[in-house]
Structure formats: C-alpha cells, structure tokens
Amino acid sequence: MKRMIINGGKKLTGEVTISGAKNSAVALIPAAILADSPVTLEGVPDIQDVHSLKEILEMMGVKVTFKDNVMVIDPREMVSIPMPSGKINSLRASYYFMGALLSKFGEGVVGLPGGCYLGPRPIDLHIKGFESLGASVTTEHGATYLRTKEEGLHGTRIFMDMVSIGATINVMLAAVKAKGRTVIENAAREPEIIDVATLLNNMGAKVRGAGTNEIRIDGVEELHGCRHAMIPDRIEAGTYLSLAAAYGEGVKVKNVIYEHLESFLSKLEEMGVNMIIEEDTITVHPSPELKPTNVTTVPYPGFATDLQQPMTPLLLCASGKSMVIDTIYEKRINHIPELVRMGADASVEGNMIILNGSKDLKLEGGEVTASDLRAGACLVIAGIMANGTTKISNVGNILRGYDHIIDKLTALGADVAMEEN
Template identity: 40%
Template sequence: MDKLVIEGNVPLRGRLRVSGSKNAALPILLACILAEGPVRLRNVPKLKDIATTLQLLRMLGCGAEQNGEIVVTCVGQNLIPEAPYDLVRTMRASVLCLGPLLARLGKAVVALPGGCAIGSRPVDLHLRGLERMGATFELEAGNIIGRCKRLKGAHIHFDFPTVGGTENLLMAASLAEGETILENAAREPEVTNLADFLNACGAKIQGQGTSIIRVQGVDRLNGAEFGVMPDRIEAGTYLVAAVITDGELYLENCSMADLDAVVYKLREMGVWLQEGKSGVLVKRGTNLVGVDVMTQPFPGFPTDMQAQIMALMGLADGSGTIKETIFENRFMHVQELVRMGARIKVSGQNAVVRGVDQYIGAPVMASDLRASASLVLAGLAAKGSTEVLRIYHLDRGYEELEAKLSQVGARIRRVAQ
C-alpha cells in the first residue's frame, strides 16, 4: 500500500489545469446505458472510480474503453441487467445504474451498496421515486431486484435534495412514458451536467439547476459527443493549496460560478481571487481570519470542501466554527490534523477551530477521499516531513495529484510500503 511523503513549508507557484469532474463523469457514464448509439466523452479524468465504472459497464454488456476520450457503446441485445456486489461495494455510485437498467430493460439486479466511512447514504429515496414510476422491488440475498414494464411519468417530491436520487430518477424518466416532475431536486452543477448530456442524446429535460425539473419521456436516446464539466472540488482543493502555502496559483479550466460558496468564504477569510479568461488566479491577500462555515446542499457550502477549509482555518487568526449538516460522521480527519498541531474541538455536528502559527509534520492516516486531501494540504504547509497513509482514497478522486503539485513546487513523492 502506497503512502505520500511531503516535505512542507514551500509556497506553491505556477499554473495547474483542473481535471474533469469525477462526480459528473460517473453518472454520465452510467447514463450511456440509455443510449442506442455510441457515446464519445471528453474531459473524463483517469481515476480508480472511472476505471471501476468502465469495468461495470463491460460486465453489463457494454463496450467501454478509455484512450484519451472515452467511447461507450451499449447495444440493447447485449445488455445484462445485473451489477454484482464485488463492484458495487467498492464504489457507491454504482447504484446509479438502477434507473437506466430499469428504463432500458425493464429489470435491474443491483447489489446493495456497502457501508460508507463518512456516514449513511441510504437508497430509499431512489427506490420510492422509481416505485412512483411503476417499478416494483424486492430484496433478495443482498440484491435490489427491480422490475417494470415501461416506467411511467410521475410527480415526485424528494424529502431531501438528494444528488444520487435526482440523478437516478432523471435518467429513468428520460425513457419513461409521459412527464415526470422532480420537486426539491438537487441543484448541483453535476446534476445539470448530466441533464445536459441526456439532452444531447435526445432527452427532453427542463429546469436543471433549479429545484423543479421536468422531464418529458422519449422512446429512445441516441449516442452523442459530450464534454464533462471541470471538477469544482479539485479546483477548490487547489485554491486552498495556494493559500495554505502562502503561494500563488493560476487554475486553468476552473469556473468560479460553480464554487460561489467556497469563493465567498475564502474571500471572507482574506484570500485574493481573480477570474481570468481561462481560469482563476488565487493567493493569500492579508492575514487569514477564522470564519463560520455550514455545509449545505448546492448552492450552499459543499460538504466535499469541509475538510479542506478546516485545514486552512487551522492556520488562520482567531477561531471559527464548522457545522456539518450532510453526513453524520465526517470529522474523522480532525484527530489527524490535531496530531499535526491543530486546535480543533468537536461537539456533535460542530467543530470549533482555533488557529495556530504552524503545523508540524507527522505520520497521519486518511479515512476518506476529502479527509485525505485535507491532510495533504496540512502537510504542504507544515514544518518538516508528513507521511499520509492509506492514499488509495486519493486515487479515487484526484487525477495525478502528486504530479500536479510537484509541477508547482511541492516536495511530494509517492512511496511504496
């Protein structure tokens, strides 16, 4: 198992290109099941989760390959409606094949996802919505078995603006009979990117990016060429990397509009950002100050940036409070940051962060993807050497992390254990 070794306290300077979004690419790849022609996707990152999804598509009977661009072909007579546990357990996004398989084949056998380190991610909102559209489900030997004739449009109100649930029903509704209305739908840019892809294939979707999405079902979807949006969480992570090291970075392929809540909090802390023609320039403007942050569904502050902003606040003047409202167990990075000298106290959903002058390098262990990123950020700013263990989490969500950081001056290397 590999680890990262970081010699910190070096300002990062230069240009970085933000990769395509993992969280947008995964549902778009699974939406290819709906298309009766070949799909060609651009700007897809080379990540472990992408490789797993391509493997899943091949097991479902699709042609799927990544060679620069990704080409997916899902021929109806070759499709198999079964997603096995061995793959689903490694990547919860695999459950997003449920809606497309039901819509295309009328049957889906999808293993229940396993546990998640950052908390519960139940699929009941997915199933309830699909039942409203005419599907029936039973649980057998750890598998969700769904059946339907043809899904029918329905009026569905989500109790919570679930990203995965919105994506699953959006895909299913594209081939359903009649109109589907999704209320209290997730508004994340990745959901909008999925809807735009489906429309490029011939779907009739309106309202994406708002809380009410209307889908007029069609009889078939065609293949298409499409570009995946930039990864706003990777972009946010590199914004913090520039500031926490007192450096200056220009991030290419970065949209401030998708990071509005993050940008607002960074500016409140004293960070200087300027949007250019092809990206964003970022550097520390004044002394950093602590702020209060509460994670919320988009357009609020993203839970996937909570750990990174905490690492930055740990070096700010004064104190601030971070409230995590999305996942019940997403402060596991706190004790690892404390090992590096951070002053953080957790009480329930709240973490009070009091700034310190310096992090000190130490061996730390990652618990999940974004926790891993926060420890790397702390290591980049720390005095001395930091070892980040269990970095397989990072490989799921950051394309060529150490190579990108090295090109802007970071002293970071991967070491096999």
Template identity: 40%
Template structure:
C-alpha cells in the first residue's frame, strides 16, 4: 500500500504548477459519449485518474469502444453500434458519479439498468432527484435488489429541482437531449462542469439554452453525432494549490487556472489577506501567513463556496492565528478529516454542520489516514506546515482526483515523497 511522507515545518512553496482537466467534468462527459449514434467522440485534456479509468470501464461495459491514449491525454469513444442496457455493477459500485450513465442509456435505448452507486463516505447523497426527474419525463422507475431499472420513451417536461444537484442536472440534461419535446430544468446546478457538458452536447447536435443559469431549456432532437471537445481545467485542483501557497507563505503561479471558476474561493482568500492576481498564464497566489486573518466560510452550491474545497480550506484555517468557522451545508459527513488532523495537534470543535477551527497553534507530524478524496489533500497540506514527519495512508482516495500530487508539490519546494509498501 502506498503512503506519502512529508517532512514539514518550514515549507514555502514557490514556482509554477500546471493543473489537469477537471475530474468533475470529464466523468459526465464520458457518460455523454454514449449518446451519439453517428461518428466518434474525442475528449482531450483528460486527466489520468483512477476515476477516469473506472468510468471508461463503465462505458466499455455497455459494449462501447473506448480508447484512452494516456500519452496525449485523449479518449476516443465509438458508440455507433448497439449498446447494452445494463451498466456493470463491478465498476458502478466503485464510484458515485457513475449514476450519470442512467439518463443517456435510457434516452438512447428506452431501457436502462444501473446498480446503486458507491463512492466517498461524505454523506448520503440520495439520487431521488435523478429518479423524480426521469419519472416526470415519462420513465417508469423500479428499485429492486440494489438495482435501478428505468424504461419508457422520454418526453419533455417542466421539472423543478428541490436542490440544485450537479449529478441530477447532468443526468436529466443528457436524457432530455433525445426526449420528445422541450424539457425545462428549474433550480438547475450552475457549476462550470455543467457548462462544459452543455458545450459538448451542443457540439453533438443538442439544443440547450441557459447553461450556467438556474433555468436550463433542452429541446429534444432525433439523434446526436460525435464531436471533439477539450475538458475544462480543474478548478478544485487549482484551488487546492492556491490554498497550499497561502498556508506556506508561498508565491505560486497556478497555470491555466480560471478566475471566474474560482471566484468564491478567491474571495475568501483575499478576505484573509492573501494576494491573488490574475495573470496572462493563470492565477498567482502570494501570501505572508503571519498577516492572515481568520474568516467564516459556508459551503453552498455554485456560485457559492465549493464543498470540494472545504477540507483543504480547513487546513489553511488551522495555520491562521485565531478562530475560523467552517459551515458545511452540502454534505452532512464531511468533517472526518478534522479527527485525523487532531492527531497533528489541531484544536477544533464540531457542532452539527459547523466546525470551529482554533488556528495558529503548533502542529506536529503524525501518521494519518485519508477518509475521502479531498480530505486526503487536506492532510497532505497540513503535513507541509507541521513540524516533523507526517505519513498519509490510504491514497486510493487521492488518486481518484489528483494526478501526481506529491510530484507537483515537490517541484514547488515541498519535502515530500511517495513510497510503496507491501
């Protein structure tokens, strides 16, 4: 089992780091490649992550040809032949995001069977919004033995979403592209990854209006064709390196980072006293940790502060003198990393959805265990500012969302290595 070892305490990150294509964008993009019956679909700027390999296998399991050219970060998908109705349990069970194949399979075949998905243990993340939306579009849904079966010819519908779920918005948007008539999704998710999916679908011949707003309008078409698309840059990886620079009094250029996509995070960094500047090549973060001030952060759906940056930002809060407050409103079980950080000397209190972080106290390196994807990054960042050696285990979570994270930190000046143990 692999471990990451950090010798921390005096780390100051500096230099330039290049980020990858977005994990949270490429997974639904891969689901969308199921839809075209003419031509192949090519995705470029694809990150080399374990979740991508898993989704590739989900799509392959539908009897679709998937060619991942890792040397060029390119995936070519050929779904022109008949595809199967049932997504393979072996891979769907590994990853929550795989539920987004339900809509495309149903829209194309009129029948779909997908197992209840797995993933990080950060909350219940129910899929009722996915199913209610498909039912409103004419699907008959049954759940039996851990499987979801959907059947029926889809038609347009006006759907109000109780919560702006990213996954449900993606699933319903893809299903609606081939539905008969017009579908309107109200209170839809507005994340950049939604916009990226809409761009690909539009290239395929879909008719979509309002991507990035609260109301999406999709007019169904008879068929879709292949297209070529570059995956948008990963705002969460970019944000992770912004936080890393801030908490180490660093000076780091995050190459190709998009200011608009990271605006909620940047606003809080600037409120703390971090210098953030948009440059031609990306976003530069400069910081003097001794001058930073505590803040209050509340996670919300986009354009609010992203829940996927919560764990990393609490690591920054731990470094800043004073009491900071983190309120988590999206997932109910996303403070598990704080228990591990207490092993390193963190003083914190958790009351339901709120964590009080008493920052600025000396931290000590310790053996810690990743509890989910973003928590793994937070523990590594905490190791950078902790005296002595920190050993982070259970890196399967990290590899789901970060490509060679330790190497990128090392190039910026961190004393970090990854080792394999039997």
C-alpha cells in the first residue's frame, strides 16, 4: 500500500500544464473499439483508470500501445468475451463497454461498475436507453447481460428522466450503428460529451447536437480509425487553480479551456481571487482578502460536483461562513471529517456542508484517508497548506484521476513524495 507524504507550509510558485480529461479518456477508449481500423488518441492522461481500461481491451484481443500520452487502439482482432468481474468492477467508467459492445457485437456481459462510492449511481437510465433501442438487458449475479435481436438495434426517441453524463454517452455509443435516427432528449451537455461525439464523427458517425440538450444520431454501417486529440481536464485545472488561490505566490495553469470552467471561475472571482485569464492559460496571483461564498453543484454548465471537494480548502481561507450543497452526489462529504482532524472548522448539517473560514487559517498535518478521488485532491491541498507532515492513505484513489501529480506538485515547490508502507 502506498501513502502520500506531504511536508506542508511551502508556498507554491511556477507553472503547471493540465493533462487530457480523465472523464473523456474513460469514454473515448471504449468508443475506439467501434472502429474497424486503428484509432490514435492524443493527450491521454497517464492515470490508473486508463491503465485499467488498457488491460480490459487487451483481455479482449485489442492491440494497445500507450506512450508519451498517446494511445493507439487496434481493434481488428477483438473478440467479445464476458467481463463479469475483476478490473471491470474496480472502474466505474467500465460501463461504457456496455454501449460499445452492444453496438459492435450485438451482445455483451459487463460487471456492474465500481469506482468511488458517492451514494447510489443507478444504471437504470442506461438500461432504459438500451431497451428503447431494442436490446434486452438482464442482470444476473452482479453482471449485466446485453443482447440484441437478429435485426439489431433501431433508432428511437429517448427522454432521459434526469441529466446523466454516463447514460448520455452510453446511449450515443449504442446508437451510432443502429438503423435509423436516435434522438436523445434532456441529454447531458458536458464538454466530455462533445469530445466523444467529435471522436465518433471523426470515425464516420453522424452525431449532431452534442453540447445541447438534444442529440441526434443517424446510424451508420461502419466506423473507421482516426486520430483525435482530447480536451484538457477541467477538473484537474480547477484543482490546481484552487490550490494556487489558497496557497500560491503566483502560479500559471496552462492548457485550460476557459469556457469549460466558467461557473467555477465566477465563484473564484466572487471570492476575490486575483486572476489573469488568457487564451489557454490562467495565472493566479496572491489574494490576501478572500470573501466567503456559497456553492451549489448542478449539471453542466453549472458548478461541477467534482470541483466542490477540491475547492473546500480554499473556502476555508475566506473569512466567514461558506456553504456547499451537492445536488448531484449528496454523500460527497467524506472529506469533511478528515479536514476536521486537521483543524478545520467544518461540519455537515443535513445535505449541507458548513465551513467557517479565516484568513489566518491554520491547519495541522496528520494521518488522513482519501475516501474517493476528489476527496483525495482536497486532502492534498489541505496537506500542502498545513503545518507539519500529512500522510494520506488510500492514495490509489488519487492516482486514478490525477496524471503525474507528484511531479507536478514538486515542480511548483511542494514537498510531496510517495511512500510504500
């Protein structure tokens, strides 16, 4: 088991370059198997989730190379094999194989998704979408069995009862080779969905309306390989911006798409964070007088649920009371007891996180646990700000989603290392 050791109290300065989007990568990699020739993905983050997906592909006979953030996926010798357990269970985004396998082979067996536990993550919207397209879906012994009739999938109109990134992408993957037109209403609008649609269109699909609440897909018979550069990770960008605002002395965050972060950046401006926003960089200067603010997470283009935890240490630096309500994952509160152990004045009341901040905030290093990916990011920021040494266990949760985090933090001047324990 690894632990992250942070000797805090060192202000950060310098530049950090944001990697490709984790939430794109975990959908683009399964999407690539729909091609009948190799697909090259550029900007793929070097994270645990990506290595898990690579292993799953190799189990199915796909040839995969991954070097210098470029992944080449050759699915020409791919075979459909059941994937009821193992790697597939440890990875929430493995459920994108459902739509991809259904589209490619007309069948699939996929273990129910794992990943971080943030409360219930029902896949009933995914199943409803597949059934609307003409598939039969059954669940036995913790695995989902997907089958189509001989005539295959057919286009249809699907209304999403709630906005769901996962279900929107999965139905897109299933529908690209279905006969006729599929219309997804109340579709999620995240940038990662546009990224997946761009890849599919580069492969020869006909997907229109991605990024709006209505996506139209005209089925095609075959898809071909292509080259695709993925978007930068807006959540990683928000994490480093939070860190820079909380404990930086001039930090430039590079490879950022400003439009993907508008709701987050407006909160930083509300707090009085001193930023210079340029074409693809954001420079954060010291901001001594921060104001408290309230955050409510909602689907894109609103404030992202994945950014409320990394932003918490920054909110603690503002003099006064801030409140956070997560309407997406109400159980996304496991970082709060850990912060309290480090000396934060924070509590959970009902579905609300209450933070009493101070510009003279003093956190103390301690032994804490990263219960999930973004809670881990929160604790890394807190550890860098704290006096003394912080030891974070369960660090695998952090490595699932942050590319070269030790190297990037060290380059900014943090004293951070991995330790085998």
